[in-house]
Amino acid sequence: MARGRPEEDAELQKRRRGRNIAMLVVLLGLALLFYLIAMVKMSQGGG
Amino acid sequence: MKEAAASLAFSGTTTLDASSARDWLELLKPRVVALVVFTGLVGLMVAPGHLHPVLAFTAVLCIAVAAGAAGALNMWYERDLDARMRRTAARPIPAGRIAPGQALGFGLTLAAGSVVVMALATNAVAAGVLALSIVFYVLVYTVWLKRRTPQNIVIGGAAGAFPPVIGWAAVTGHVGLLPVLMFLVVFLWTPPHFWALSLWAHGDYARAGVPMLPVVAGARATRRQIFLYTLILLPLSVLPWALHLTGPVYGVAAAALGAWFVVAAWRVLRDAQDTAGVSLTRDAPAKALFRYSLLYLFVLFAALAMDRLVG
Numbered sequence: 001m002a003r004g005r006p007e008e009d010a011e012l013q014k015r016r017r018g019r020n021i022a023m024l025v026v027l028l029g030l031a032l033l034f035y036l037i038a039m040v041k042m043s044q045g046g047g
Numbered sequence: 048m049k050e051a052a053a054s055l056a057f058s059g060t061t062t063l064d065a066s067s068a069r070d071w072l073e074l075l076k077p078r079v080v081a082l083v084v085f086t087g088l089v090g091l092m093v094a095p096g097h098l099h100p101v102l103a104f105t106a107v108l109c110i111a112v113a114a115g116a117a118g119a120l121n122m123w124y125e126r127d128l129d130a131r132m133r134r135t136a137a138r139p140i141p142a143g144r145i146a147p148g149q150a151l152g153f154g155l156t157l158a159a160g161s162v163v164v165m166a167l168a169t170n171a172v173a174a175g176v177l178a179l180s181i182v183f184y185v186l187v188y189t190v191w192l193k194r195r196t197p198q199n200i201v202i203g204g205a206a207g208a209f210p211p212v213i214g215w216a217a218v219t220g221h222v223g224l225l226p227v228l229m230f231l232v233v234f235l236w237t238p239p240h241f242w243a244l245s246l247w248a249h250g251d252y253a254r255a256g257v258p259m260l261p262v263v264a265g266a267r268a269t270r271r272q273i274f275l276y277t278l279i280l281l282p283l284s285v286l287p288w289a290l291h292l293t294g295p296v297y298g299v300a301a302a303a304l305g306a307w308f309v310v311a312a313w314r315v316l317r318d319a320q321d322t323a324g325v326s327l328t329r330d331a332p333a334k335a336l337f338r339y340s341l342l343y344l345f346v347l348f349a350a351l352a353m354d355r356l357v358g
Contacts, residue, residue, distance in 0.1 A: 015067040022068035033108075036101045037168050044099070 066149075070139040074122055074150055075115030075157075082344065083114040083210045086233060089348040090214025090226055093293075093355040098169070098218045105168040106217035110210050113161040113177050117184040117206070119154035123147055124189050132251040165217070173216040180209035194256070197263040204237030205230075211348075225292045228283070229351070235280040236344055239273040239312060243337040246270070246315075247330040267324035270316045273336070277312040281305035284347065293351060294358040300350030304343050311336045 087110040091103055098106070122129065122140055130141035139145040158181050166174035188203030208230045215226035242260055245252060246269055249261040261269045284305045288298025314332040321327060 012065075015065070018068045019066070019071075022071070033105060037105060037164075040099045040101045 066139065066144045070144045073139055074119040074145065074153065076118030079118060080111050080114045083207060084111045085345060086348050087210030087214040089352045090211030090229065091217055092352045094215040094218035096218045102168050106165060106173065109161040109165040109177060110213055112157050113181050116154045116157035116161060117181045119150055120185045121189045123150040123154060128255040128257060131255040134248060134251055169217040170220045172220050173213050176209055176213045176216055180206055197258045197260045200238050200241045205234055207237060208233035225287055228287050232284050235276055235283060236340065239276045240340040242269050242273050243333045243340065246333040265324050274312045274316045277308045281309055294354045296357060297351045297354035301347060304347055308343055311339050
């Protein structure tokens with residue numbers, strides 16, 4: 001990636017961090033959701 | 048900050064780097080999703096039977112994600128139109144913050160994921176109707192109808208009417224008469240809602256070459272159509288009560304809300320206008336009708352949910 005002006009680099013870093021945190025939250029949420037769905041389905045005796 | 052953000056798209060930076068999490072969220076049209084989620088949730092609440100809260104939450108989440116995915120695919124396909132319209136030119140794709148290919152991949156992934164998870168968490172009927180709603184919005188409305196016919200909103204409006212049916216099917220595994228009637232209510236509500244907006248936004252649509260009714264048939268004909276649709280909507284919205292599918296809480300609310308909808312549409316019809324049908328009040332009645340139409344749908348579905356809770 002070509003380096004830009006310092007304020008552009010700072011802005012890019014900020015956006016990348018924001019995207020990464022959002023992705024982490026989504027993935028953790030999905031893992032929890034799939035776990036809960038599996039628990040409920042098993043307690044109901046199958047799929 | 049704004050200057051730095053604006054310069055990113057032109058500084059050799061990849062569009063992925065230029066995008067923020069908010070841009071990806073914007074691609075999902077969150078304001079449209081809110082209405083869709085609400086009607087889907089009510090469909091789920093009024094259905095006979097029981098769905099485990101985790102599965103109910105998953106079903107509503109799938110409806111939201113599918114609606115967002117359809118929105119992203121719509122923005123991907125309409126990026127040329129969006130760039131020409133003032134209202135949409137700042138969206139992530141025309142503004143250069145998200146590349147078209149990225150938006151397409153994002154939309155397809157979410158669409159497929161929402162249908163698969165819906166099938167695993169609830170049943171095949173709910174997943175099938177969910178898939179149908181995405182296909183309808185993207186292929187029938189966005190790709191086929193929107194640029195070809197002023198009836199685009201009439202037929203395409205069906206896409207936004209599916210959520211109550213999906214919510215109901217998630218609980219019961221089939222489609223009943225009440226969700227079909229609620230589908231028809233949203234279906235008939237959509238044209239007056241969007242035509243009211245297009246009465247004052249038609250300059251944007253004309254510039255983009257979208258054949259919305261005011262662009263093709265004129266403002267006067269659009270006002271007549273708005274009034275006609277609200278006249279049909281009123282008895283249809285009361286029909287679930289007349290057929291004893293709901294109680295009086297819903298019935299009275301539907302009659303009162305529908306009557307006021309007709310009054311608001313009548314004001315649009317009688318708006319002061321010149322010989323060409325151009326509003327002399329800056330479309331104040333149309334703007335009022337647009338705002339009221341949103342309130343109408345929220346309150347009508349809230350009344351349906353309340354009716355089931357007290358009934």
